[in-house]
Amino acid sequence: MLEKGWIGGGNTGRNTTIVRSNYLFDESAHLYEKSLQLFEQLSQELNYNVMMSQRGVMNLAHNLHDVRESKRRVFANKLNGVDAEWLEPEEVKAFCPIIDISPDARYPVMGATLQKRAGVARHDAVAWGFARGADARGVDIIQNCEVTGLRIDNGRIVGVETTKGFIGAKKVGSVAAGHTSVICGMAGFRVPLTSHPLQALVSEPIKPIHPCVVMSNAVHVYVSQSDKGELVIGAGIDAYNSYAQRGSFHIIEGQMGALRELFPIFSRLRMMRSWGGIVDTTPDASCIMSKTPVENFFINCGWGTGGFKATPGSGWAFAYTIAKGEPHPLNAAFTLDRFTTGALVDEHGAAGVAH
Amino acid sequence: MLLIDCPYCGERPEIEFSYGGEAHIARPENPGALSDKEWADFLFMRGNQKGAFRERWIHTQGCRRWFNVLRDTTSHEIYAVYKIGAPKPPAPGEKPVAAKKPAAKKPAALKKGAGK
Amino acid sequence: MSGSMRLPGGGRIDRSRPLKFTFNGKGYTGYEGDTLASALIANGVHLIARSMKYHRPRGLMTAGSDEPNGMVQLATGARTEPNIKATQIPLYDGLVASSVNVFPSVEFDISAVNGLLSPFMTAGFYYKTFMPSQAFWDKVAEPVIRKAAGFGKAPTEPDPDVYDHKYVHCDVMVVGAGPAGLSAARAAAATGARVILADEQAEFGGSLLTLNREIDGKPSADWVRSTVNELAGHEEVTLLKRTTVAGLYDQNYMVALEQRIDDLTPSSPANPRMRVWHIRAKEVILAAGSHERPLVFADNDRPGHHAGRRGADLHEPLRGAAMQEAGCSSPTTTGPMRRRVPSRRTAPM
Numbered sequence: 001m002l003e004k005g006w007i008g009g010g011n012t013g014r015n016t017t018i019v020r021s022n023y024l025f026d027e028s029a030h031l032y033e034k035s036l037q038l039f040e041q042l043s044q045e046l047n048y049n050v051m052m053s054q055r056g057v058m059n060l061a062h063n064l065h066d067v068r069e070s071k072r073r074v075f076a077n078k079l080n081g082v083d084a085e086w087l088e089p090e091e092v093k094a095f096c097p098i099i100d101i102s103p104d105a106r107y108p109v110m111g112a113t114l115q116k117r118a119g120v121a122r123h124d125a126v127a128w129g130f131a132r133g134a135d136a137r138g139v140d141i142i143q144n145c146e147v148t149g150l151r152i153d154n155g156r157i158v159g160v161e162t163t164k165g166f167i168g169a170k171k172v173g174s175v176a177a178g179h180t181s182v183i184c185g186m187a188g189f190r191v192p193l194t195s196h197p198l199q200a201l202v203s204e205p206i207k208p209i210h211p212c213v214v215m216s217n218a219v220h221v222y223v224s225q226s227d228k229g230e231l232v233i234g235a236g237i238d239a240y241n242s243y244a245q246r247g248s249f250h251i252i253e254g255q256m257g258a259l260r261e262l263f264p265i266f267s268r269l270r271m272m273r274s275w276g277g278i279v280d281t282t283p284d285a286s287c288i289m290s291k292t293p294v295e296n297f298f299i300n301c302g303w304g305t306g307g308f309k310a311t312p313g314s315g316w317a318f319a320y321t322i323a324k325g326e327p328h329p330l331n332a333a334f335t336l337d338r339f340t341t342g343a344l345v346d347e348h349g350a351a352g353v354a355h
Numbered sequence: 356m357l358l359i360d361c362p363y364c365g366e367r368p369e370i371e372f373s374y375g376g377e378a379h380i381a382r383p384e385n386p387g388a389l390s391d392k393e394w395a396d397f398l399f400m401r402g403n404q405k406g407a408f409r410e411r412w413i414h415t416q417g418c419r420r421w422f423n424v425l426r427d428t429t430s431h432e433i434y435a436v437y438k439i440g441a442p443k444p445p446a447p448g449e450k451p452v453a454a455k456k457p458a459a460k461k462p463a464a465l466k467k468g469a470g471k
Numbered sequence: 472m473s474g475s476m477r478l479p480g481g482g483r484i485d486r487s488r489p490l491k492f493t494f495n496g497k498g499y500t501g502y503e504g505d506t507l508a509s510a511l512i513a514n515g516v517h518l519i520a521r522s523m524k525y526h527r528p529r530g531l532m533t534a535g536s537d538e539p540n541g542m543v544q545l546a547t548g549a550r551t552e553p554n555i556k557a558t559q560i561p562l563y564d565g566l567v568a569s570s571v572n573v574f575p576s577v578e579f580d581i582s583a584v585n586g587l588l589s590p591f592m593t594a595g596f597y598y599k600t601f602m603p604s605q606a607f608w609d610k611v612a613e614p615v616i617r618k619a620a621g622f623g624k625a626p627t628e629p630d631p632d633v634y635d636h637k638y639v640h641c642d643v644m645v646v647g648a649g650p651a652g653l654s655a656a657r658a659a660a661a662t663g664a665r666v667i668l669a670d671e672q673a674e675f676g677g678s679l680l681t682l683n684r685e686i687d688g689k690p691s692a693d694w695v696r697s698t699v700n701e702l703a704g705h706e707e708v709t710l711l712k713r714t715t716v717a718g719l720y721d722q723n724y725m726v727a728l729e730q731r732i733d734d735l736t737p738s739s740p741a742n743p744r745m746r747v748w749h750i751r752a753k754e755v756i757l758a759a760g761s762h763e764r765p766l767v768f769a770d771n772d773r774p775g776h777h778a779g780r781r782g783a784d785l786h787e788p789l790r791g792a793a794m795q796e797a798g799c800s801s802p803t804t805t806g807p808m809r810r811r812v813p814s815r816r817t818a819p820m
Contacts, residue, residue: 182403193401195403195428240374241403242429242431
């Protein structure tokens with residue numbers, strides 16, 4: 001396993017740690033539900049406390065379209081065995097008392113979906129738990145080692161060039177997130193990805209006040225409170241392509257405005273840090289776990305703004321794909337081919353953040 | 356927030372503009388003649404370059420005209436802004452872009468970006 | 472000890488204007504020009520806070536925004552604010568503040584027992600514990616950890632205050648109004664440039680507020696005064712005190728937060744409590760000064776240890792009390808770490 005920086009220093013260390021599986025389409029729901037189920041056992045499995053906290057995730061609806069779309073999603077989730085409820089505004093208030101549901105709000109809360117099994121996990125612990133688990137099973141983890149080229153012989157991959165020299169390999173999997181286009185460029189093909197900054201920030205630690213995770217697609221903010229007491233807040237992506245791990249301030253300002261509308265009591269809190277990660281977005285807001293035009297070279301990418309929640313499931317299905325040379329039924333829909341066949345899995349609604 | 360030098364209006368903050376993604380992707384003359392793969396290439400596949408990148412912006416809150424920007428996606432430095440149909444200004448060498456190229460190397464008609 | 476630590480003269484306070492305030496329920500008196508921190512020290516209050524995990528006693532370490540320890544809960548009700556640094560709170564009459572994350576009090580804090588458990592609570596201990604079962608984590612461990620975590624408390628009512636933002640452009644933006652920043656702003660202003668000078672402190676001067684040096688043949692305090700007056704006379708110069716520049720973004724775009732009302736005066740659209748400045752500058756000069764590096768030794772976090780120069784500025788009331796000094800750097804920029812005696816231990820530093 002090669003990492004050009006350090007383990008957990010990329011988007012794993014930059015995301016807002018939300019774990020949920022309430023996606024609309026069957027293909028996504030099955031994949032994310034598998035992942036959530038693995039998350040539920042992960043601390044025991046890895047013997048490392050990933051601090052899985054099933055606090056419940058609410059996705060707010062602010063207009064009639066949101067309400068219809070959200071209810072449809074609740075029904076779809078139930079049909080797929082994913083726990084989901086529709087909450088009326090008073091029930092939203094009961095579940096999260098600090099939220100403002102007054103009808104004269106700028107974007108009034110007209111209800112919400114709730115997935116009670118969803119929540120947050122400790123991002124660093126997930127990275128390190130997996131690293132320890134992999135290491136214990138004999139994986140060589142090489143940090144500060146950047147892949148600079150792919151060696152391809154007759155359309156088949158035979159190894160990678162790195163800053164520390166050539167490494168021969170029978171099979172290669174790329175899980176480079178925002179840099180997937182760069183890696184695939186080394187193999188001579190383009191992918192349907194654009195890389196954007198996604199910003200997030202945390203407040204100073206405060207005493208427990210926010211009992212769950214609240215997301216709002218319409219006003220682009222999502223917020224939870226960490227075990228340490230920080231409010232963890234994320235927004236939508238910056239519009240432009242970037243690899244710079246930073247975004248523009250107006251995104252943060254808009255996000256704070258939305259947060260203050262939803263939670264008036266947060267107004268006087270101070271934000272401690274903000275940062276950006278580079279997310280790889282696809283045209284249909286669904287991931288790609290797939291074979292490629294290069295034989296024995298596989299890619300796992302396109303998770304956009306929401307890859308953390310899929311970490312165990314994504315790894316599980318990708319391992320199968322690499323081992324068998326064919327996708328598992330769980331990721332069979334998420335091939336590179338779907339952009340040619342047109343069988344897209346359009347999850348813009350459930351992805352939670354504008355791509 | 357980027358500072359973008361609209362070729363029609365001058366320097367304006369990013370919030371006045373909307374993004375159009377990668378530039379110079381020509382719509383096929385005869386879409387019906389394309390194979391599925393060629394159509395997917397046109398519709399979905401992108402260069403997503405790290406480093407110098409040619410992209411489209413529209414001055415939504417201003418003149419509402421489209422134009423092209425040559426910008427570095429690692430530093431956000433804007434090397435050049437040019438009108439649709441104008442010749443492409445040359446990009447500096449690949450990464451890293453430490454110093455600006457002398458302005459003299461760029462076509463005189465093009466304004467230099469305001470990047471630092 | 473109460474009030475006895477105050478020097479009879481000097482400093483940046485107005486002794487003719489006493490101000491009453493309350494800390495942890497007890498009344499004290501300070502003066503106009505004090506910060507909450509300096510007023511507490513003058514009143515002999517050195518135990519301000521407790522650390523997050525082991526609840527070790529913490530006192531004031533340094534001054535201004537550098538301060539890592541002295542966080543308090545400021546004001547009450549809808550205007551309460553958590554985790555505000557005592558060194559950045561200008562004292563006002565009727566100010567109410569309290570220590571955060573202590574029970575029942577900062578002097579006797581039950582959670583200090585965590586310190587005895589420190590061998591079992593090393594860095595990252597929580598990743599390797601609390602896992603007899605997922606249910607134990609869900610039902611027992613996590614709720615306890617959450618209750619223990621966090622410092623201050625969020626308000627429970629909507630914010631009654633009014634805020635504002637502003638977009639401005641300038642030729643030269645100078646961040647920091649110490650000697651370097653003032654000189655740069657003056658040089659730029661002399662060319663007729665549109666200049667914005669911002670400093671987080673309530674007065675311009677930076678290190679010269681407490682250092683006495685000679686600049687251009689006059690005492691540095693006079694130099695600061697005349698330079699600020701000269702800048703204020705330029706039509707194109709904007710002077711922003713109590714303004715923290717919080718971000719420098721692409722193409723010289725900056726975000727700064729101006730604190731306009733420190734006390735409980737009601738704000739209004741015409742007089743907002745804070746203002747966010749969105750600044751686009753042609754040139755930026757960062758003259759924000761330096762942070763002192765603390766010396767590393769056992770118990771350097773306990774009350775009574777403070778950073779050299781800035782800590783000494785804050786502890787001015789105590790000058791004359793015996794001090795121990797140790798240091799490793801230039802006293803004009805990063806001073807030595809100091810320790811007041813009498814103290815229980817006098818280990819060499």
